[in-house]
Amino acid sequence: MKPALRSHPPRYPNSWKALHLGDDLKRMTDEQLASVSRQLFGYHLVKLGNLSSELSLSDCPIKHRINVADHASTNAGVISKSYELPFAERCIDAFVLAHELDFSQDPHQVLREVDRCMMPDGHVVIVGFNPFSIPGCLRWLPFKNNNILHDARFFSAHRVRDWLSLLGYQIVGEQRFVYSSLFFESKINPDSWWYRFASKYLPFFSSAYLIIGKKREYPLSLIKPAWKLKTRFATVGASMRNAASE
Numbered sequence: 001m002k003p004a005l006r007s008h009p010p011r012y013p014n015s016w017k018a019l020h021l022g023d024d025l026k027r028m029t030d031e032q033l034a035s036v037s038r039q040l041f042g043y044h045l046v047k048l049g050n051l052s053s054e055l056s057l058s059d060c061p062i063k064h065r066i067n068v069a070d071h072a073s074t075n076a077g078v079i080s081k082s083y084e085l086p087f088a089e090r091c092i093d094a095f096v097l098a099h100e101l102d103f104s105q106d107p108h109q110v111l112r113e114v115d116r117c118m119m120p121d122g123h124v125v126i127v128g129f130n131p132f133s134i135p136g137c138l139r140w141l142p143f144k145n146n147n148i149l150h151d152a153r154f155f156s157a158h159r160v161r162d163w164l165s166l167l168g169y170q171i172v173g174e175q176r177f178v179y180s181s182l183f184f185e186s187k188i189n190p191d192s193w194w195y196r197f198a199s200k201y202l203p204f205f206s207s208a209y210l211i212i213g214k215k216r217e218y219p220l221s222l223i224k225p226a227w228k229l230k231t232r233f234a235t236v237g238a239s240m241r242n243a244a245s246e
């Protein structure tokens with residue numbers, strides 16, 4: 001397993017259009033997030049990264065949404081790097097990271113910043129590329145070098161779940177979607193026989209996954225119950241008068 005920290009940053013996409021089939025990927029990611037975003041509650045939600053900031057989340061009940069991007073754009077509400085967020089501790093109720101870890105030089109630092117800003121019982125939604133997929137294998141081959149997926153990190157869902165668990169997050173949901181090589185097709189067709197077959201019988205080999213984590217905090221010391229000693233039962237002597245002797 002390669003270390004998560006890289007000596008140099010990978011190419012970072014400015015928008016979904018920088019990815020091959022980016023418009024289809026964005027549309028299918030929005031569809032997956034439609035049901036997931038209904039489970040997010042609170043006051044503040046951060047869409048972290050260039051790709052996340054372009055997602056709609058139209059069904060999310062959190063109305064105050066902050067788009068964080070690394071460059072000035074029409075979608076950017078805050079210009080910042082994902083590994084150094086300009087937010088106070090425990091002030092954000094939910095984060096959405098669409099392939100932000102895949103194009104990060106230090107994904108551990110990104111998650112630490114997310115955890116620092118997260119409220120207790122807050123949610124983080126992470127979308128990533130699956131290394132055990134067709135594009136996960138094709139990225140190692142020396143062709144179509146202009147495809148930015150050659151620089152993507154492709155962290156496995158198991159590895160991301162392990163990182164979240166170490167930070168104290170409970171995994172409350174996981175979804176698999178997109179069954180495409182992401183290199184050759186001109187369009188992703190969910191109605192094709194291969195897509196329907198793979199989604200039913202080969203979910204482990206999906207091109208993308210979605211993980212939902214919930215931050216749990218437990219007290220450092222156990223609250224012990226106040227034990228009380230039980231009083232022993234003792235008989236009390238009593239005198240009886242003889243009614244006949246009176």
